Amino acid sequence: MITAGCDVGSMTAKAVIMRDNSIIGSAVALTGHVSEKAAIEVMERAIQKAGISMDDITCCVGTGYGRKNVPFAAARESEIACHAKGAVWQAPTVRTIIDIGGQDAKAVRIDNAGKVLRYLYNDKCASGTGRFLEIIAEALDIDLAEMGDLSKRATEKLTLSNQCVIFAETEIISLVNEGKEIPDIVNALHHAVASRAASMAKSIVVEPDVAMTGGVAKNAGMFDALGSALDTELVKIEHPQINGAIGAALLARELCGTDTDSDTAGSPARL
Amino acid sequence: MIVAGCDVGSLTSKAVLMKDGRILGDAVIRSSAKPWESAEAVMQRALPENVSREDIGYCVGTGYGREKIPFVNEVVTEIACHGKGAQWLVRTARTVIDIGGQDCKVMRLDTDGTMMKFVTNDKCASGTGRFLEVMARVLGVALDELGDMSARSRNPVTFANACTVWVQADVIQHLNDGIPREDIAAGINNAMASRIAILVNAIGVERDVCMTGGVAKNNGVIAALDKLLGIRMRRIRRYDPQLVGAIGAALFAAEKAGGGVI
Numbered sequence: 001m002i003t004a005g006c007d008v009g010s011m012t013a014k015a016v017i018m019r020d021n022s023i024i025g026s027a028v029a030l031t032g033h034v035s036e037k038a039a040i041e042v043m044e045r046a047i048q049k050a051g052i053s054m055d056d057i058t059c060c061v062g063t064g065y066g067r068k069n070v071p072f073a074a075a076r077e078s079e080i081a082c083h084a085k086g087a088v089w090q091a092p093t094v095r096t097i098i099d100i101g102g103q104d105a106k107a108v109r110i111d112n113a114g115k116v117l118r119y120l121y122n123d124k125c126a127s128g129t130g131r132f133l134e135i136i137a138e139a140l141d142i143d144l145a146e147m148g149d150l151s152k153r154a155t156e157k158l159t160l161s162n163q164c165v166i167f168a169e170t171e172i173i174s175l176v177n178e179g180k181e182i183p184d185i186v187n188a189l190h191h192a193v194a195s196r197a198a199s200m201a202k203s204i205v206v207e208p209d210v211a212m213t214g215g216v217a218k219n220a221g222m223f224d225a226l227g228s229a230l231d232t233e234l235v236k237i238e239h240p241q242i243n244g245a246i247g248a249a250l251l252a253r254e255l256c257g258t259d260t261d262s263d264t265a266g267s268p269a270r271l
Numbered sequence: 272m273i274v275a276g277c278d279v280g281s282l283t284s285k286a287v288l289m290k291d292g293r294i295l296g297d298a299v300i301r302s303s304a305k306p307w308e309s310a311e312a313v314m315q316r317a318l319p320e321n322v323s324r325e326d327i328g329y330c331v332g333t334g335y336g337r338e339k340i341p342f343v344n345e346v347v348t349e350i351a352c353h354g355k356g357a358q359w360l361v362r363t364a365r366t367v368i369d370i371g372g373q374d375c376k377v378m379r380l381d382t383d384g385t386m387m388k389f390v391t392n393d394k395c396a397s398g399t400g401r402f403l404e405v406m407a408r409v410l411g412v413a414l415d416e417l418g419d420m421s422a423r424s425r426n427p428v429t430f431a432n433a434c435t436v437w438v439q440a441d442v443i444q445h446l447n448d449g450i451p452r453e454d455i456a457a458g459i460n461n462a463m464a465s466r467i468a469i470l471v472n473a474i475g476v477e478r479d480v481c482m483t484g485g486v487a488k489n490n491g492v493i494a495a496l497d498k499l500l501g502i503r504m505r506r507i508r509r510y511d512p513q514l515v516g517a518i519g520a521a522l523f524a525a526e527k528a529g530g531g532v533i
Contacts, residue, residue, distance in 0.1 A: 103437075125395070126436035135436065166396035166405065166435045167373065174304075 003256065004046070004057045005248025006039055006073060007082065008066030011102030011130065012215060013038040015046035016245040017057070018253070025050025026242050028215075035066030043072065059256035061248040065103070077251050079244050080108055080119050086247030087211050088114035090237040095207040098197055098226060099244075100216040102130040107201035114247075118204045126165045128196030130216050136189050139169055140182060147186050151221030154187035156180070163196060190225040198229035209235045213243040272328035274528055275317070276520025277310050277343060278352065279336035282372025282400060283485065284309040285517040286317035288327065289525060295319050297514055306336025314342070329528035331520040335371075347523050349516055350378055350389055353483050356519030358384045361505045365477040368467060368496075368504075369515070370486035372400040375467060377474050390474050396435040398466030400486055405435055406459045409442045410452060414485075417456050421491025424457035433466055460491030467492075468499040481505040487512035 002024075007014040008031060017025040027045035031038045039062070047054060054072070062070030063082040070076070079099070087094045088110060097108040104123035110116055126132055137144045158180060162168040168189075175185050193216075201210075210232055216222050217240035227234045239246065273295065278285040284302045288295040298316035302309040310332070318324065324342075332343035333352040340346075349369070357367040358380060367378045374393035381387055396402055407414045421427070428445055430438050438459070445455050463486070471480075481504055486492055488511075497503050510518065 124432060125434050131436055162394075164395050164435075166401055177304075 001058050001253060001257065002052060002056050003249045003252035004043065004060040005082065005245040005250070005252060006043055006060060006062050006070045007064040007079070007242070007244040007248055008035045008039050008062070008070060009064045009101055009244075010066075010104075012241070013042040013064075013066070014242045014245040015042040016242050016249045017046050017050040017052065018246070018249040023239075023246065024052070026239070026245070028241060031066065035069040036071060039066065039070040059252040061252040061255065063244055063248045074252070075255055077248060080106060080116055080121075082244045082247030082251060083213050084108055084110040084116045084247065085114045085250045086243040086245070087213060087237065088112065089246060089250055090239065090243065091209065091211055091235045093209045094211040094235055094237075096201065096210045097213055098201050098210065099213040100128070100130055100193070100197055100222070101214050102134070105129050105197050105200060107197070107204050109204050109207060120200050120204050122200055127163050127168075128193055128200065130214070132165050132168070132193050133189065133216065133219070133222075135165055135169060136172055139172060140176070140185070142182065142186075147190070148219035148221040150183045151187040151190050153183040154181075156184045158184050158188040160188050160192040163192065168192065187221060187225075190219070190221045191229065194222060194225035194229040197226060201230065206230055206232070208232055211235045211237050213237065213240045215241040217241070272525075272528055273322065273326050274521050274524035275314065275327045275330040276352070276517040276522070276524055277314055277330060277332050277340055278334040278349070278516040278520055279306045279310050279313075279332070279340060280334045280372055280516075282404075283513065284313040284334070284336075285514050286313040287514055287517040287521045288317055288319065288322065289518075289521040292525075294510065294518070295322065297510070297517070299511065299513055302336070306339040307341050309336065310340040310342070329524040331524040331527065333516055333520045344524070345527060347520060350376060350391075351386060352516045352519030352523065354378050354380050354386050354519065355384060355522050356515035356517070357481055357483055357507075359518060359522055360507050360509060360515065361479060361481045363479040364481045364505065366471070366474070366480040368471060368480065368482045370400055370467065370482070370484040372404075372485075375399050375470055377470050379474055379477060388474060390470055392470055397433045397438075398463065398470065400484070402435050402438075402463055402466070403459065403486065403489065405439055406442060409439055410446070410455060410459070412452070412456070415488065418460065418489030418491045418493075420453045420456035421460045421494065424451070424453040426454050427457035427461055428454050430458055430462050433462065438462060457491060460489060461495045463492050464495035464499055467496055471500060476500050476502060478502060479505045481507060483507065483512050483515035485513045
C-alpha cells in the first residue's frame with residue numbers, strides 16, 4: 001500500500017510518500033502565501049521523485065499549520081501526533097521530541113509506540129521559535145542555512161542577556177558595533193534559542209532519548225546548543241525536517257489499513 | 272537654590288531645572304548610544320536664559336543610564352523618581368503606571384509618597400514603548416500620530432497574540448488586505464492597553480491612577496486602558512508626562528540639598 005503525508009508549516013511545506021514501511025519519495029517547498037498551492041506543489045514533486053502517480057496513493061493525511069488547506073487529504077492530524085509517530089519510526093528509542101518550527105516550538109513526551117503522553121506548545125512568543133533565527137539572520141545579513149557552519153567557527157563565548165526577540169535584536173546590533181565576531185554572535189543566538197526551548201521541554205520532564213525535529217534541527221549549531229542546554233546527547237534522526245510528514249504518512253496507513261478488504265479503501269473521499 | 276533632575280532613558284533623555292518648587296526649564300531629547308553625551312546635551316538644552324550650569328546647586332540622576340551621568344551629585348531609581356514626580360503633579364495619585372521605551376512599571380504609593388510595592392516588565396517588548404515604536408514604523412505613521420488614529424477607527428482589528436514579532440506580521444498582513452490604517456492603529460493601541468492592564472491588575476487598581484512616560488500622550492492607549500480598568504485615569508496636563516521622572520529627580524535634589532522648600 002502506498003500512503004502519503006503532507007505537512008504544511010508556516011514556512012515550509014513537506015510531503016512524504018511511503019510504500020509499506022519505506023520512504024519512496026519526499027519533497028520540501030516554501031509555503032508562501034497560499035498554503036493550498038504549496039501543498040499541491042510539494043506533493044507533485046514528491047510523487048515525481050517516487051515515480052508514481054496521484055492515483056497510486058491509497059490514503060493521504062494532512063498535518064501542520066495549514067493542514068486544512070491540503071485538498072487531497074483524507075484526514076487531518078495534529079502535528080504533535082505526527083511528530084510522535086514519525087520520531088519513533090525514525091529512532092525507536094526516542095521518548096522526548098523537541099520540534100522547533102518556523103513560528104512555534106513544541107516539546108512532546110511519547111511512549112515506545114509513539115503515543116503522546118504529554119506535550120507543551122509555544123506559539124505565543126517568538127523567542128525559542130525558528131522566527132528568532134530568521135529575524136537575526138536578516139539583521140546580520142547572513143543566510144539562515146549558513147548559521148550552523150558559522151557558529152562552528154565561534155571562538156569567544158558570548159551570552160545574550162535578552163530573551164525577547166525584539167530586545168535581542170537591538171543587543172545583537174550593539175554587539176556588532178562593539179566589533180564582536182559574527183560566528184560568536186550566532187553561537188550566542190543558538191544558545192539563547194536552545195535555552196528557551198529547553199526550559200519548555202523541562203517543564204514536561206525530559207526523558208531520554210531526546211530527538212530534535214523540524215527544519216531547525218538541520219542547523220548543527222542549534223542541534224549542539226540544544227543538547228548542551230538539556231545536558232544530554234541528542235539522538236540524530238535522518239530526516240528531521242520531514243519527520244511530521246513521515247508521521248502523517250504512517251498515520252495514513254493506520255487509518256486506511258483497517259479497511260484494506262473493502263473495495264472502497266482506495267478512495268480517500270469516503271474517509 | 273536651583274536644583275536639577277536628569278533622567279537618561281533608553282529612548283529619550285529628559286532634564287528639569289527647579290527653584291522653590293517651580294520649574295525653570297526642561298528638555299526632552301532622543302538618547303544617543305552614549306548616556307553621558309545624552310545627559311550633557313539635555314542638561315544644556317534645559318537651561319533657561321540667564322542660568323548657567325554653575326548655578327545648579329544639586330543634581331539627581333535617574334533612568335536606565337543614571338550610573339553613567341558624570342555631573343550628578345547622586346542617583347535615585349526611576350521607580351522612586353516617577354512616584355515622587357507623579358504625586359507632585361497629581362496629589363491624589365496612588366497607582367502610577369510608567370511606560371518607558373523598553374519597559375513598563377506599575378507602582379503603588381502611600382498617601383505620603385512612600386513606595387508600597389511595584390511590578391515591572393522589562394523582559395518582553397510587548398506592553399512597552401518599543402511595541403508602539405515598531406508598529407508605528409510598520410504602519411508608516413509617526414509615533415505621536417498613532418494615538419489619535421483610534422478615535423477615527425470604526426472597526427478596530429483584534430490581534431490573536433501579544434508578541435511584538437507576531438503582531439508586526441499581522442499588521443503587515445492587514446495592510447496587504449487593505450484594512451484601513453485607523454482600524455489597525457486602534458487595534459495596536461488596544462493591544463498595548465491590554466498588556467499594560469495585566470500588569471496593573473497584578474498590583475491592584477487603587478485610585479487615583481495616573482500614567483507617566485511618553486505613552487501617556489497616546490490618547491488611544493489611555494482611552495482603552497480606562498475602559499479595561501473600569502476607571503478614569505487622572506491626566507497629567509500641566510507638564511509633559513515624559514518629564515515626570517526628571518521632575519521627581521529634581522524634587523529629590525531639592526530635598527537632598529536641604530532646601531526643603533517644596
